[in-house]
Amino acid sequence: MISGKNQIGKLLVNAGKDTFKTYNPKSGEENEWVFFEASPNEVDQACELANSAFVEFRNISDKNRAQFLREIANQIEDLGDELIQTYCLESGLEASRALIERSRTCYQITSLADTLDAGTWKETTFHKGTNDLRKTYIPLGPVVVFGSSNFPLAYSTAGGDTASALAVGCPVIVKSHPMHAGTGDLVSSAIIRAAEKTGMPNGVFSNLNAQSYKVGKALVEDGRVKAVGFTGSIAGGRAIMDLAAARHEPIPVFAEMGSINPVVITTLALQRNAEKWAELYASSITQGTGQFCTNPGLILGIESPELDQFANLLSKKITEIKPTVMLGSSIKSAYTNLKEGILMQEGVKQISAKIEVDSNIADQTIVMVSGQEFLKNSRLHQEVFGPFSMIVRCTSEEERYQIINGLEGQLTGTIISEKEELEKTKKIVERLSYRVGRIIFNGVPTGVEVCPAMQHGGPYPASSDSRFTAVGLHGIRRWIRPISFQNFPNTLLPDELKQ
Amino acid sequence: MISGKNQIGKLLVNAGKDTFKTYNPKSGEENEWVFFEASPNEVDQACELANSAFVEFRNISDKNRAQFLREIANQIEDLGDELIQTYCLESGLEASRALIERSRTCYQITSLADTLDAGTWKETTFHKGTNDLRKTYIPLGPVVVFGSSNFPLAYSTAGGDTASALAVGCPVIVKSHPMHAGTGDLVSSAIIRAAEKTGMPNGVFSNLNAQSYKVGKALVEDGRVKAVGFTGSIAGGRAIMDLAAARHEPIPVFAEMGSINPVVITTLALQRNAEKWAELYASSITQGTGQFCTNPGLILGIESPELDQFANLLSKKITEIKPTVMLGSSIKSAYTNLKEGILMQEGVKQISAKIEVDSNIADQTIVMVSGQEFLKNSRLHQEVFGPFSMIVRCTSEEERYQIINGLEGQLTGTIISEKEELEKTKKIVERLSYRVGRIIFNGVPTGVEVCPAMQHGGPYPASSDSRFTAVGLHGIRRWIRPISFQNFPNTLLPDELKQ
Numbered sequence: 001m002i003s004g005k006n007q008i009g010k011l012l013v014n015a016g017k018d019t020f021k022t023y024n025p026k027s028g029e030e031n032e033w034v035f036f037e038a039s040p041n042e043v044d045q046a047c048e049l050a051n052s053a054f055v056e057f058r059n060i061s062d063k064n065r066a067q068f069l070r071e072i073a074n075q076i077e078d079l080g081d082e083l084i085q086t087y088c089l090e091s092g093l094e095a096s097r098a099l100i101e102r103s104r105t106c107y108q109i110t111s112l113a114d115t116l117d118a119g120t121w122k123e124t125t126f127h128k129g130t131n132d133l134r135k136t137y138i139p140l141g142p143v144v145v146f147g148s149s150n151f152p153l154a155y156s157t158a159g160g161d162t163a164s165a166l167a168v169g170c171p172v173i174v175k176s177h178p179m180h181a182g183t184g185d186l187v188s189s190a191i192i193r194a195a196e197k198t199g200m201p202n203g204v205f206s207n208l209n210a211q212s213y214k215v216g217k218a219l220v221e222d223g224r225v226k227a228v229g230f231t232g233s234i235a236g237g238r239a240i241m242d243l244a245a246a247r248h249e250p251i252p253v254f255a256e257m258g259s260i261n262p263v264v265i266t267t268l269a270l271q272r273n274a275e276k277w278a279e280l281y282a283s284s285i286t287q288g289t290g291q292f293c294t295n296p297g298l299i300l301g302i303e304s305p306e307l308d309q310f311a312n313l314l315s316k317k318i319t320e321i322k323p324t325v326m327l328g329s330s331i332k333s334a335y336t337n338l339k340e341g342i343l344m345q346e347g348v349k350q351i352s353a354k355i356e357v358d359s360n361i362a363d364q365t366i367v368m369v370s371g372q373e374f375l376k377n378s379r380l381h382q383e384v385f386g387p388f389s390m391i392v393r394c395t396s397e398e399e400r401y402q403i404i405n406g407l408e409g410q411l412t413g414t415i416i417s418e419k420e421e422l423e424k425t426k427k428i429v430e431r432l433s434y435r436v437g438r439i440i441f442n443g444v445p446t447g448v449e450v451c452p453a454m455q456h457g458g459p460y461p462a463s464s465d466s467r468f469t470a471v472g473l474h475g476i477r478r479w480i481r482p483i484s485f486q487n488f489p490n491t492l493l494p495d496e497l498k499q
Numbered sequence: 500m501i502s503g504k505n506q507i508g509k510l511l512v513n514a515g516k517d518t519f520k521t522y523n524p525k526s527g528e529e530n531e532w533v534f535f536e537a538s539p540n541e542v543d544q545a546c547e548l549a550n551s552a553f554v555e556f557r558n559i560s561d562k563n564r565a566q567f568l569r570e571i572a573n574q575i576e577d578l579g580d581e582l583i584q585t586y587c588l589e590s591g592l593e594a595s596r597a598l599i600e601r602s603r604t605c606y607q608i609t610s611l612a613d614t615l616d617a618g619t620w621k622e623t624t625f626h627k628g629t630n631d632l633r634k635t636y637i638p639l640g641p642v643v644v645f646g647s648s649n650f651p652l653a654y655s656t657a658g659g660d661t662a663s664a665l666a667v668g669c670p671v672i673v674k675s676h677p678m679h680a681g682t683g684d685l686v687s688s689a690i691i692r693a694a695e696k697t698g699m700p701n702g703v704f705s706n707l708n709a710q711s712y713k714v715g716k717a718l719v720e721d722g723r724v725k726a727v728g729f730t731g732s733i734a735g736g737r738a739i740m741d742l743a744a745a746r747h748e749p750i751p752v753f754a755e756m757g758s759i760n761p762v763v764i765t766t767l768a769l770q771r772n773a774e775k776w777a778e779l780y781a782s783s784i785t786q787g788t789g790q791f792c793t794n795p796g797l798i799l800g801i802e803s804p805e806l807d808q809f810a811n812l813l814s815k816k817i818t819e820i821k822p823t824v825m826l827g828s829s830i831k832s833a834y835t836n837l838k839e840g841i842l843m844q845e846g847v848k849q850i851s852a853k854i855e856v857d858s859n860i861a862d863q864t865i866v867m868v869s870g871q872e873f874l875k876n877s878r879l880h881q882e883v884f885g886p887f888s889m890i891v892r893c894t895s896e897e898e899r900y901q902i903i904n905g906l907e908g909q910l911t912g913t914i915i916s917e918k919e920e921l922e923k924t925k926k927i928v929e930r931l932s933y934r935v936g937r938i939i940f941n942g943v944p945t946g947v948e949v950c951p952a953m954q955h956g957g958p959y960p961a962s963s964d965s966r967f968t969a970v971g972l973h974g975i976r977r978w979i980r981p982i983s984f985q986n987f988p989n990t991l992l993p994d995e996l997k998q
Contacts, residue, residue: 059929125973127952131942135952138932140965245744249908249959252966409748422990429991430558433637438983441991443630453626453634455983460748466639466980467751474624474981481965482973484937484954491921492928492940 001082002185004035006042007192007207009049015039020211022181025092025325025332025360035181038208043218046206050142050171051224053203058139058169060200066113068198069167072158073106073113075190075197083186090180091152092325092360097288098153105153108160108450112167115473121168121480122496132487134497137480139169140252141226144219146240147177147184148231149327150291155470156180157187157207160450161229161254164475170227171204175219178211179328185209213239220244220253227479230255231293231470233385234461241464254478255464256457258383259411260297260390261445262435264400264428266417269442270306277416278313281389282321284444289324289362290387291331294412294445297383300371300400303393311391315352315366318387323361326386332360335386339365342390345380347373351391362386371399381408397424401431409459409466410436412445435459437466500581501684503534505541506706508548509691514538519710521680524591524824524831524859534680537707542717545705549641549670550723552702557638557668559699565612567697568666571657572605572612574689574696582685589679590651591824591859596787597652604652607659607949611666614972620667620979621995631986633996636979638668639751640725643718645739646676646683647730648826649790654969655679656686656706659949660728660753663974669726670703674718677710678827684708712738719743719752726978729754730792730969732884733960740963753977754963755956757882758910759796759889760944761934763899763927765916768941769805776915777812780888781820783943788823788861789886790830793911793944796882799899802869802892810890814851814865817886824859825885831859834885838864841889844879846872850890861885870898880907896923900930908958908965909935911944934958936965 004019005012016039021030038046060068076083087098115121125135143165147156154160162172176184188207195204208215220228220243228244228251230237237255244253265277284296301307326332342348348369355363364387371394374380380390394400404413413436417425432439437458448456454472457463463470468478490498503518504511515538520529537545559567575582586597614620624634642664646655653659661671675683687706694703707714719727719742727743729736729752736754743752764776783795800806825831841847847868854862863886870893873879879889893899903912912935916924931938936957947955953971956962962969967977989997 058933125952127948127950129948129950130946131948133948133950133952135954141933241749242744245741245749250740250744250963252964419988425991433982434557434640437981438985439987440985441987443986447629449626449628449630449632451626451628451632453624453632453983455634455981459980464749465751467976469981477966481958482936482954482968483932484952486937486939487942488938488940489918492924 049203071194282317548702555700565615570693651679781816
């Protein structure tokens with residue numbers, strides 16, 4: 001069922017000459033399917049079709065768009081085992097994870113449909129003063145979504161970005177992630193079937209294959225595109241931000257990028273529950289082979305026998321976990337290079353045992369460094385994408401505050417403390433709040449619940465724009481803008497502003 | 500009372516060597532006061548002070564910040580005649596306008612105080628699922644505001660940008676507009692008195708004088724600054740957007756820029772009420788010497804005897820209005836140059852009588868061109884800042900739709916039609932909605948009401964970010980970002996998230 005072609009609205013096309021294959025990180029071999037790299041002409045066609053579809057799509061009722069979304073979820077479920085198998089062959093992840101991610105993806109889609117049914121997302125505002133003013137929201141226009149490497153379903157083809165843009169009436173063009181183009185191909189076909197079944201205009205969705213940077217660049221630079229969603233590295237996200245900012249008409253980019261997700265742990269908490277926290281964090285750091293954007297990569301403690309004990313326990317427990325495969329060979333080599341780079345820095349010591357691993361398997365690693373070294377060496381603040389975490393031994397609370405204040409923007413921050421430490425904890429919460437988008441108490445940062453109270457996005461470089469979230473129902477706010485109607489007769493108003 | 504110095508928190512400083520004076524556009528002479536251009540060191544001091552003030556300011560209660568805002572309004576009122584006289588001497592505008600603008604400015608400030616008292620701006624969201632998640636909003640950090648030339652009070656020192664940023668806990672550094680530095684100096688002193696009286700930390704407000712581009716550039720590039728507000732030209736706004744986008748940490752810029760505010764008028768409306776519309780539009784086009792961002796610069800009609808009659812009436816009525824002075828000689832010469840540039844374009848004809856005027860007085864002008872010429876020549880889409888409007892004679896509804904679809908982003912669009920024309924009007928509303936931020940029925944676009952249902956901001960280049968408004972209570976959304984608290988004990992939560 002995988003065509004390998006570019007999906008431009010209803011059409012499957014392969015006009016270009018370049019092809020590529022995906023790779024099975026477990027076997028180290030290429031998968032069978034051949035994918036056709038989108039040609040410049042196909043990029044242009046997808047943009048033109050999205051632009052013309054927008055005129056009709058934006059006027060389709062919320063009720064009908066909700067049907068479309070629900071049908072997408074149905075069609076994805078109907079892909080059945082083929083989707084799960086393809087996912088596993090392209091990502092190296094287990095079928096159990098694929099099933100969880102598929103559920104999450106479909107839940108995201110259907111909960112957006114529920115939001116449309118509830119009819120509150122337009123946040124209508126009314127005012128009768130000198131004039132009668134009524135405000136509602138309208139969609140921005142065609143949106144480009146870049147598939148992410150680490151979530152072939154939930155943050156890719158029909159992931160949160162796509163679903164939230166379609167929900168509000170923005171056509172979507174996906175630049176499929178080349179590492180799981182087959183998964184994208186299948187999901188893409190599901191979206192097209194759903195669009196046809198529910199009578200959506202041709203062009204509300206397109207899916208382009210690309211290994212080269214050129215296709216993404218051409219999409220971001222196209223004048224018909226009005227916003228971009230991206231999940232990935234800081235380098236990738238920043239490149240897209242720069243392209244978008246340099247356009248004749250600059251457009252918003254929602255890039256969810258790197259984060260080391262600092263965890264602040266008090267000595268009292270370690271004294272009481274070192275074992276429990278070591279267990280939880282060994283599991284959190286290695287979850288998904290550490291390839292989660294909320295992976296806890298930085299643990300800030302105060303030097304003490306309790307911290308040493310925790311460090312030993314965490315190192316021991318993490319070594320007991322069976323190493324798992326990374327998403328691809330390029331991700332594995334980036335992991336190794338970044339980890340080695342950190343280990344070469346002054347004062348950094350690996351405290352977990354060295355693990356021998358095969359090609360694409362990641363060796364989980366815990367390192368330790370002093371607060372002083374961390375403060376003076378910004379290379380230590382870099383994300384190491386994978387099952388890696390750094391324990392920082394601070395000499396005092398003051399030094400730890402200084403470290404928190406100096407951190408770059410983060411998706412999350414976590415505080416582990418005991419009830420007796422209220423004042424100290426308050427101070428940490430206050431400082432950490434201004435460096436992160438979500439703050440967790442006595443837990444782990446991995447696990448991003450899909451709900452309206454979720455904020456997934458933090459100050460740069462965690463996100464390109466901290467005022468928006470990539471997860472949860474408020475994600476739709478990225479793709480809409482307010483419009484006011486002044487002194488309008490009832491009949492000419494959008495329904496939600498009538499009466 | 501005008502010191503001419505830079506206000507850095509409580510301190511008045513004049514470390515730099517460069518000075519300048521403001522200019523009285525009515526007399527054509529310089530005003531008496533001497534202003535000291537901010538030095539690089541003073542820019543640095545203002546940023547440092549704002550940054551350190553932020554830590555305290557962000558934790559001040561809404562109630563106390565509301566008191567601060569109300570006291571700013573009181574202190575501005577207390578400036579009395581000196582403020583009104585200075586305003587007139589620096590702007591050439593009448594005292595009556597100064598009084599209206601002062602009222603508006605104080606109303607903006609106190610209505611933000613009311614919003615703080617109402618306690619709803621944090622849009623708290625609660626969710627209890629696998630986790631207990633609670634979302635609120637926090638301020639971004641120090642904000643730089645550029646004073647605007649055309650609203651020395653309402654969009655400058657203590658204008659909407661400043662007041663909305665202070666309301667949510669962001670310290671503000673104003674780059675004072677050099678054309679009304681004295682007005683800015685007085686208002687700045689009022690803000691400082693209010694800050695001292697209500698116990699705000701030193702550094703919540705600074706005001707820097709500058710004629711050169713350098714001060715603004717240094718402010719936008721400073722890492723401690725987290726957002727920028729600007730009202731002015733497309734060239735100025737875009738330059739700031741580009742600087743902000745190129746920073747190590749890109750920051751949001753809210754630039755409210757140019758707009759020609761298209762007006763679509765039906766033949767039936769002209770047949771019935773040509774006189775009334777000509778009267779209203781002659782007045783709207785010349786209001787504030789045409790120096791309003793919502794000035795109607797483009798009138799789209801269908802060629803017909805009714806349109807010709809309207810064009811004649813409008814030309815006649817506008818010529819009867821006494822020409823008034825512009826804000827400065829540079830603005831007058833820009834007006835003349837742009838107008839002459841438009842008149843030199845193929846097919847453009849001045850239809851209002853030529854008016855002889857003195858140096859800084861603007862000669863209100865109506866021109867006419869065919870739809871075909873307008874479609875093919877993008878120079879005709881340029882804003883002519885001043886009392887100028889262009890009537891476009893379209894040969895058909897189709898041509899007019901084409902023109903609307905091809906317009907660049909606008910702050911406003913207006914539709915003038917009769918009740919019998921529902922279907923046609925609906926089509927126009929639909930198309931125009933996607934080019935503007937506010938749409939007016941049977942009225943004029945000038946007059947921007949301060950209320951929550953107002954959207955002042957449209958697609959680029961009308962604004963840098965159409966998802967936000969520069970006027971109305973939702974203007975505060977520019978300076979805040981969401982943060983989620985996960986599984987927090989009640990005592991550690993911000994008050995609005997407790998229980």
